[in-house]
Amino acid sequence: MRYGKEHKEATRRRIIEASGRRFKQDGIDGAGVATLMKDAGLTNGAFYTHFASKDELVAAAVTEQLAQQRTQLREQAPDRAGIEQFIRDYLSPGHRDAPEQGCPSAALLDEIARCDDTVKQAYTDGLLDIADDIAARLAPDDPHSARVKTLNAFATLIGTLQLARTLADRELSDAILEQGVRNALAALTQTDSN
């Protein structure tokens, strides 16, 4: 089955996108190559015509996930009101209950911290692209300080969603999401007056 040039590239993208979802659902260690390929509608053997190793796929999937999140943020949150809505969506029960469709950081951050340097670098690059987008929007005059503050704000959202996903008490989980939204919006206001 020889195909045109676009075909292989399209297949590669399909594997990367399906893997992103699967990793977020089952964890990186929890998702095997055979399963990832089946998700993409292929068999395990073809994996190594696209990637040198599972680690290489992990790095590509992390990059892709963050790039998608960046695009989404650029479109849905171009201004202050959009960022407020992003916060509300991020800390929503819907996002909590569908990790496979959600933020890769919330689903995988501590596992990525244990991955090799290639993966951590891919994560760092992808996240900084997002943070710098937001920092430039919120504080065009002081992008460096805003970059750090934006990353801290993002860390808060990540930790809050992870905790909400883990607590066995649904009501408490809801309360934490709601308090998280209040805190994040207050911090955002504080950034403005700063």
Added chain:
Amino acid sequence: MRYGKEHKEATRRRIIEASGRRFKQDGIDGAGVATLMKDAGLTNGAFYTHFASKDELVAAAVTEQLAQQRTQLREQAPDRAGIEQFIRDYLSPGHRDAPEQGCPSAALLDEIARCDDTVKQAYTDGLLDIADDIAARLAPDDPHSARVKTLNAFATLIGTLQLARTLADRELSDAILEQGVRNALAALTQTDSN
């Protein structure tokens, strides 16, 4: 080799404590039963005289880790100044660089979120014990609201440390820890005036 009654209990505790460290270092999926037993100075076969399954050990290790953290917090942070010091220690480069000796939530939270209900319940129980200790100290008159706020504060610390561990840029990671300390201390002050 028949031993006294305390012996088996001591061995069980040794397995649980060694496993806690190993899980935080390699992840839950990343640590096999044979390795965990070797860490405790035993061979794999003896595992099932102490636990019905790996999941049962995971739940016990999570409980133990949080109980240790609670004891530590009770001793080291009995007052407002102690809590401030806890925040500084938590978001320190030393804690970032030694996950196996540190906070189980920072090392494992998203993986625990993917575990079965037993493990999530063990985590919930252990964390609420800690949060209620702190809430009772900070706001004895409104413990329920303080419980939620304390959990949100803890989530922020967790997310910040995870992010600091993952970023490939050391200077940026340091800056995020420092900003995290500033944010957490400010939030603590705000809680007082509330």
Added chain:
DNA sequence: TGTACATCAGTGAACGCGCGTTCACTGATGTAC
């Protein structure tokens, strides 16, 4: 007090299974003539 026996924590080999990875092969397509 001394001896025979029961207990049971721990050993280490083995179970079936899924892991990441390799490889001989297939067969639809693009290219050369």
Added chain:
DNA sequence: TGTACATCAGTGAACGCGCGTTCACTGATGTAC
């Protein structure tokens, strides 16, 4: 335009390995007589 060939994405079985778990066995100790 029609035919022979080269390419190479994808197949599916197999590799060695470590996983969680089971099991026949060991042997030091506590207990019974």
